[in-house]
Amino acid sequence: MSDNTTTSKTFSMPLGPVHVALEEPVYFHLTIEGETVRNVNLTSGHVHRGMEAMAAQRNFFKNQTLTERVCSLCSNSHSFTYCMAVENALGMSIPPRARYLRVVAEEIKRIASHLFNTAIQAHIIGFTSMFMHIMEVREIMQDVKETIYGNRMNLAANCIGGVKCDIDTELFSYLKKSLNTIEPMLRELEEIYLSDKMVIGRTKGLGILPKKDALELGVVGPVARGSGIVRDVRKDSPYAAYPDLDFKVISNEGCCVYSRVQIRFSELFESISLIRQCMERVPEGATITPIPHIPTGMATARTEAPRGEVFYYIRTNGTDVPERLKWRVPSYMNWEALGVMMKDCNVADVALITNTIDPCVSCTER
Amino acid sequence: MDIQNTSHEHLLSALKPLAKEQHIAQHTNDAFGNSFYWFQLDMPDNLLEAARSLHDAGARLAMISAYTKQQEAKRNKEVAYHFELGGVTYTLLVLLSDAFPDMPSITPLFRNADWHEREMMELYGVPVRNHPNPRRLFLDETLDAGLLGSIVPLSVMMNGACTKDLWERVMESKGTKENS
Numbered sequence: 001m002s003d004n005t006t007t008s009k010t011f012s013m014p015l016g017p018v019h020v021a022l023e024e025p026v027y028f029h030l031t032i033e034g035e036t037v038r039n040v041n042l043t044s045g046h047v048h049r050g051m052e053a054m055a056a057q058r059n060f061f062k063n064q065t066l067t068e069r070v071c072s073l074c075s076n077s078h079s080f081t082y083c084m085a086v087e088n089a090l091g092m093s094i095p096p097r098a099r100y101l102r103v104v105a106e107e108i109k110r111i112a113s114h115l116f117n118t119a120i121q122a123h124i125i126g127f128t129s130m131f132m133h134i135m136e137v138r139e140i141m142q143d144v145k146e147t148i149y150g151n152r153m154n155l156a157a158n159c160i161g162g163v164k165c166d167i168d169t170e171l172f173s174y175l176k177k178s179l180n181t182i183e184p185m186l187r188e189l190e191e192i193y194l195s196d197k198m199v200i201g202r203t204k205g206l207g208i209l210p211k212k213d214a215l216e217l218g219v220v221g222p223v224a225r226g227s228g229i230v231r232d233v234r235k236d237s238p239y240a241a242y243p244d245l246d247f248k249v250i251s252n253e254g255c256c257v258y259s260r261v262q263i264r265f266s267e268l269f270e271s272i273s274l275i276r277q278c279m280e281r282v283p284e285g286a287t288i289t290p291i292p293h294i295p296t297g298m299a300t301a302r303t304e305a306p307r308g309e310v311f312y313y314i315r316t317n318g319t320d321v322p323e324r325l326k327w328r329v330p331s332y333m334n335w336e337a338l339g340v341m342m343k344d345c346n347v348a349d350v351a352l353i354t355n356t357i358d359p360c361v362s363c364t365e366r
Numbered sequence: 367m368d369i370q371n372t373s374h375e376h377l378l379s380a381l382k383p384l385a386k387e388q389h390i391a392q393h394t395n396d397a398f399g400n401s402f403y404w405f406q407l408d409m410p411d412n413l414l415e416a417a418r419s420l421h422d423a424g425a426r427l428a429m430i431s432a433y434t435k436q437q438e439a440k441r442n443k444e445v446a447y448h449f450e451l452g453g454v455t456y457t458l459l460v461l462l463s464d465a466f467p468d469m470p471s472i473t474p475l476f477r478n479a480d481w482h483e484r485e486m487m488e489l490y491g492v493p494v495r496n497h498p499n500p501r502r503l504f505l506d507e508t509l510d511a512g513l514l515g516s517i518v519p520l521s522v523m524m525n526g527a528c529t530k531d532l533w534e535r536v537m538e539s540k541g542t543k544e545n546s
Contacts, residue, residue, distance in 0.1 A: 044503070044504060045502075045503065045504030045505060045506075048504050050514065053514065084396075087396075087397065088394075088396045088397075088402075092397070093397035094397070216477045216478075217477055217478050218426045218427055218428075218476070218477075218478035236450075236452070236453040237398075237400040237453040237454075237455075238398060238400075239396070239398050239400070240398075243398065298404075298446075299394070299396075299402075300402060300448055300455050300457065301396070302428070302450075302455070309428070311428050311429045311448065313429065313431045313446060313448065313457075315433065323433070324431065324433040326429070326431035326433070327429075328428065328429040328482075332481065333478060335481070336477070336478065336480065336481065365504060
């Protein structure tokens, strides 16, 4: 995003900071010519919470709770990656059962997160009945989270060395039943959504992010995969139970808003398949391993959150408080792509294009 | 896979001469067999060459972390650059000192370093040389760089909130302006 100096033909238009796509604050400075956006600059920092500084004042256990609160929709990915970073620094290996249970929690969250994004997209398009329909179907996954983990958003499923919450046979059969209920509903939603003339008219060919720009900007998650980049941490650096599970990395050369929503829909079914495989293959045994002596050292860890790669870096100094804990959320890498996607788009499409990166402001700013 | 291995070997041979002799390269693995390489660079200026090698090999910048490192009695800033190539994580560590107080910008090589370097400048007070777009990212222009790292006594922070001090200061400055 370059300078936004205006000429005699253009004028500057502020948009935000609230209610651009979601109720999170980001402030766009648009340079407009007629109805067309010529340049985009954005200002953020309205909800900076100083979480990295807080992390350096809390012990390893308290930081599990803290990192789970970085983002609401990706909450599980943060505690998951944080735990992996600590485990890497301490040279720990988690029990096989915990590896599978971590994947179950992560994929349940992915389904709920992707559904939320597609619902909001329908809402922005003005397809309100579709928005209501998706949110209603999503409620099945919210119930799953509440029934298994006790919470609808922050699952508190992970802990250093394994998982806090074991899933018994009864809960597994409930989960299996819920997946069987939701799957045909999602197939129906996918068919309506992706073949609806209004959705196609509003989203196909809009918000183009060419592969070259996507590679240069280092975008992640469905934004990268929607521009033809086959990038998924679950395949590139397999972790937890992913090396043992069969799944496809969905990518698409469309580079537009439509192709990104297509990817999110296809990924729902991959997630369902992953949860089913976990339920079939999860071994019996311990769910947690004890924490050894804390050495002085450093480690990184990364996972694939619903919005893309999450990256954690930890430095330990032999005490139970990390010397430094730094993380980078997927949205952080994707914001700059909006400058490319919105170039020469219509003012009315700004909110729709913003939503296509599945933005999270509070986690970008931490 | 062979091409992948060759590019890793090529990259490692390019990075090793830039690292400190006693600490050339560390290789670690996680419990799942993923590889991590760590390089402590000799001086900040080596960063550009190392970043160019990573760029040419097709690596992606994943994150930049800045922090204060306590070494014996000294507290210096250090910056860690994390890259990813074919599932392998490469981290370059660069220690700043009185002799080398700033970092060269790698944004011309990696477009996505833009935000990371701006965050480094304003939140951690690490100066970056030749940044193409050194605007504020999160903090307002009126705040000093590295402000969040400073310790502000509660009495100072609460000054305006629980007493009449702030109001009196505003009125005073207004009065001064009107008089002048």
